[in-house]
Amino acid sequence: MFDTRWRKTLRDAWGHRARTLLVVLAVALGLIGAGAILDAWALVRVTTQASYVASHPVAATLQITPLDGAFLARVRTVPGVAAARLRRTVVVTTQGPGEQKTVVLHALDDVSRPDIGRLQDAQGGWPPKDGEIMIERSSLGYSGATVGAALAVAVAGKPPVTLQVGGLVRDVSVAPGWMDHLVYGFSSPATLARLGVSSAFDELQITVSDPHPTQQAVRQLAWRIKALAEAEGRRVGHLDVPVPGQHIHAAQMSTLMLTQGGFGILTLLVCGCLIVNLVSAMLAGQQRELGIMKAVGASEGQLAVQVLALAGALGLLAVAMALPAAAWLGRRYGSFQGELLNFPVDRYAIPVWAFVAQAAVGVLLPVLAAAVPVARACRQSVMAALHGQDLSDAPTTVSARRWLQGMPLARPQLLSLHNVFRQRQRCMLTLAALATAGAVFVGASNLRAAVERSVDLLFVNQHHDLTLRLLDPQPASRLIETAKAVPGITLAEAWGTARAGVARADGTVGNMFSLLAVPRSSRLLTPAMQNGRWLSDDDADAVVIGSGVLRSEPALQVGQPLQLTIDGRQTTLRIAGIIDSGPEPVAFMSQHGFATSSGRDLTSLLLVSTAARDKDGQLDVIRRLRDAFDRQGMVVSSTQLLSEERQGIEDHLQMVVSFLGGMGWVMIIVGGMGLASTMSVAVLERQREIGVLRAIGARGRTILGMVQLEGLVMAWLGWLLSLPLSVPISMVLARGFAAVMFPVPTSLLPEPAGAWYWLALVSSVSVIACAWPARRALRLSVVRALQYE
């Protein structure tokens, strides 16, 4: 079937099964790592198109009162508007024993419209009947509710009402409820009336006819509708224009995938190093045979095709092994990302092109990695090949030999050290693989530590335990007096709040953010300044921007004048400083300045520090606070524990951290395989030397120690190299992380705990990786070892 060349090739591969298997495993492992990332990315991309884009996401939401069918009809005729609908959103809280959950309840004018914000996967009776609530799927677990069961909810200041959980529905436009610690629900307008609030719609939502609009174009369209409403005497409140066509987490997810893609490529590169080593060793072992082949008429091209075809075939074998595993992992990872995006990934197939790409990489990787050693081996002259001139064996330099001999070590140990550097190319590639694996591991560890420090820093500056919001603003003194009368409260501060946005030159306003008025000499916030200064009590026109605002307004700088729209009022302030506020877009003013700029002297936000350190104790304080405010006739709209807020942020970080950990381990396995292959080839090549050593009296444990020492020296050198290499990798990771989550400080020094852990790990990996080659060296009979050629 095959001619003799291919029979020889296959038999050689079979004759060196361990080495062949290592090549297949190296490619397979690299492919599984990189392929899983590609599969997950492709799956999320397909799902985004099929699920999110197909849902016709809302392009703009305008809060307008009053709203009616006639105005809606007029909006639908505005050029550029594709579809429009009306909505009312009410915030309610679950009632009953245990923690009260915040429920964002929407009522729509037409729940069956397919052309705007289409809801999917309805389960149960859709649309919701009067007295029913349909829960958004991602919030069900967090809500603690059960489909078909009753759920008691209450609007702030109103008596609780029991609703029936009619079913589930998916809203792909919102972040998952479990992540936001919110329950999203849908009810009819009549159900809102039952809850004691107006059933009149107060939000207008539109989609645009341009399939690829810019955010600014949508904002201008929304502004025209705003002008239309105001011309008819309607009041327009907030105006929200998200980035068109992008899920709320899409940009973060893309950046994350890009970072992960980088790791995938690094994994493949490390695998490439391993393959180069293995192929070089294979060719070194077959050098004389290659010479004979040439002597009997084989051309360089014929020999190269022979070896490269084998490399490609092994790649195909690896592809067959890796594709199912990568698809399984990619699907799991994609599902996880789907959960973060609130997309149902399970029903979609990984696109064929992703498999084709992996198969191509799987075949090409070993071929490309083998190309250089193959070219070198095939170009070697027949004479050189026949006389066994080593392709890569370079004697240790005289100075290095002198240096080694100067070390206070026994001769066998010196021989081990000498052996490390004997095959320079192989040594370099093994070190490169180990150093890259270590750098990723240490880099991931650096980032994890930096993230933990950042989260700690973010919260260490916030000294309250919980926040309480009132439905109607009250004088600050009244809030504080009421709170201080509640047992278990150690400190309470009333902060002013407003919604603000940067006013643009074209008359539109950028994305809205929270503007907080900080009380005089606040003890509940220690600002972590990034730039500029903090507020003084007398500041009238100074504003401090949180780093989260810079994500949407990157041009803002300290000292600049800033035109803000605060709850509809335009005012000019000056940026006094920028503080690290994590991912949340928020800005701060002094209470004095806030009152002047917003025209408000009432507050609705209370920050409270409690004596209780555990969650149950703090929840008790919340109950007592609610009762106290109820007794005073002040309606509490929501409460939130700081620990919950932290948990929310940590939930966001969990995926990134777990992914980095996973990639680090993949790299360690590949690096370990590299070391194992290098050592087994080294033992194979030195069988004669080992035979001579044993013939002159070296004991088994001496040989074992020599092999292990050689591996350990290689591992420790790899560890040393990984430390400086981890710094740029940490920086890249930190940059990717900053785009996904929030900026974290990067250090030029590796995290000591991570570095020591990696040293222990790489030493263990070395001992394990060298165990088989060492055992092999021990099992060789002296006569056989001496016969080896």
Add this chain to the structure above:
Amino acid sequence: MYRSIAQSLSPEPVIRLRGVNKTYAAGSATCVALADVDLEVFAGEFVAITGKSGSGKSTVLNLLGGLDRPTAGEVWVDGQAVQTLSEQALARLRGRSVGIVFQFFQLMPTLSAVENVMLPMDLAGRWPASERRQRALALLDRLGVQAQADKLPSAMSGGQQQRVAVARALANAPALLLADEPTGNLDSYNASSLLDLLGELVAEGQTLVMVTHDPSVLRRVDRTIALEDGRVASRQEVCHV
């Protein structure tokens, strides 16, 4: 005698060396392997190249086999100027025009005897694929080792391996057969038997150049060329009775 017959049949020699020099760099010094060597071998001749170790005889064989190139001068093999050939053309020359028998047999350890013989045919593609096995078996039969056809080299004796190596060298019916100390690794019985076989091949018209130390070979050749310090020291025609 053979020479005159050969020359009369084929006026163009199979091998022609003109003013061939071959030097090697040995550190900062230059080692002269061949100096101004002229040589001609005609079709059907059996020529032995002799000389002490380091005299340059293996270098001549390497040049004739297209395994190496001269530093200066001309090496013509089967009408082709070795010094001008590309690597690809040299490979073609080795595959089609020259067959080489090595001292240490150099068979492929993972291929059976018949596969070893088929290997040059597969590389050169000179014979139809369907005929290669039959031709290889016929060559093994001719060399008396057909019974070993499906054995791996490790399962054969040295003499059998060398016969397989000769069969391999003849696989593509080369114009020139080169042998580098072919009896150097064989016992006297196997050596004599192999030389008989090679003699028969020459009698059938095969051109054979052999590098040897073995005095028993010299009785069987048409001509002996003795090398000394890279130069032709003597040329001697042998008269067979």
